Amino acid sequence: MNKIIEIKNLYVAYDDNLVLENINLDIYEKDFIAILGPNGGGKSTLLKALLGLLQIKTGSIKIYGKRPNESRNLFGYVPQENKFDWQFPISVIDVILSGRLKFKKNFNFFYSKNDFEIAEELLKKFGLLDWKNKHISELSGGQKKRVFICRALATESDILLLDEPTAELDAHIENCIYDFLKELNSKKTIILVTHDIGIISGYVSKVCCLNKKLFYHHSGKITGEMLQNAYHCPVDLIAHGNLPHRVLGDH
Numbered sequence: 691m692n693k694i695i696e697i698k699n700l701y702v703a704y705d706d707n708l709v710l711e712n713i714n715l716d717i718y719e720k721d722f723i724a725i726l727g728p729n730g731g732g733k734s735t736l737l738k739a740l741l742g743l744l745q746i747k748t749g750s751i752k753i754y755g756k757r758p759n760e761s762r763n764l765f766g767y768v769p770q771e772n773k774f775d776w777q778f779p780i781s782v783i784d785v786i787l788s789g790r791l792k793f794k795k796n797f798n799f800f801y802s803k804n805d806f807e808i809a810e811e812l813l814k815k816f817g818l819l820d821w822k823n824k825h826i827s828e829l830s831g832g833q834k835k836r837v838f839i840c841r842a843l844a845t846e847s848d849i850l851l852l853d854e855p856t857a858e859l860d861a862h863i864e865n866c867i868y869d870f871l872k873e874l875n876s877k878k879t880i881i882l883v884t885h886d887i888g889i890i891s892g893y894v895s896k897v898c899c900l901n902k903k904l905f906y907h908h909s910g911k912i913t914g915e916m917l918q919n920a921y922h923c924p925v926d927l928i929a930h931g932n933l934p935h936r937v938l939g940d941h
């Protein structure tokens with residue numbers, strides 16, 4: 691398997707607040723990695739560092755051997771924050787089409803028939819076709835989240851970064867999205883931040899826990915020790931003892 695991302699001795703701080711401490715992680719082509727961890731553990735910060743949106747204090751991130759800010763076009767990204775200005779005048783289809791802009795060259799900002807077909811296919815897949823000409827502000831929280839997942843997929847990137855993509859979604863939509871990600875994983879590398887420790891076990895190939903430091907088992911399995919280190923509370927409280935053995939190693 692090809693190593694595509696290499697994170698080495700990474701430290702990230704916001705002013706004096708050290709948020710990521712000595713992170714080391716290799717990511718291989720077609721990995722499906724879940725990053726778990728408590729709120730404030732640094733999960734979103736790690737994704738932003740991969741996207742080159744943050745200053746690294748020390749250490750390095752290499753994506754196909756290049757720096758993050760040279761590699762942004764390789765990622766499809768679903769941000770966690772709902773800090774988007776929902777009053778911004780943009781329709782659902784235009785949000786998704788904006789994922790196609792990276793393919794435009796020489797100030798040619800016209801979308802092609804192919805761009806529209808890709809956007810509409812995604813809208814259909816995510817049950818949003820009837821909403822395509824609505825203003826983004828007219829959608830519910832879960833629908834908005836789906837629009838941003840569609841936007842990330844419209845970039846047709848080889849690497850997807852998803853920051854709690856199912857946080858506001860109904861259980862059955864959540865399962866559909868995970869099924870779809872699993873299907874995409876045959877072609878794409880997926881890095882998923884989530885709290886759905888139970889659900890993800892059937893989908894992902896590797897799990898790590900992040901709470902300033904990264905807790906990772908070389909087998910890719912989640913272990914009681916990792917959870918305890920990351921969450922600082924007894925494993926039973928987190929895992930409820932019903933995780934499939936494939937993901938939750940002996941503890």
Ligand SMILES: Nc1ncnc2c1ncn2[C@@H]1O[C@H](COP(=O)(O)OP(=O)(O)O)[C@@H](O)[C@H]1O
Nearest residue numbers: 704707709727728729730731732733734735736
């Ligand atoms: N833009 C920012 N400026 C200052 N501190 C931040 C900023 N973003 C996040 N933090 C802090 O960094 C820590 C990690 O945050 P975050 O990466 O969002 O964690 P998680 O996604 O795991 O909940 C938190 O203590 C948070 O308050």
Ligand SMILES: [Mg+2]
Nearest residue numbers: 733734735770
């Ligand atoms: Mg976060």
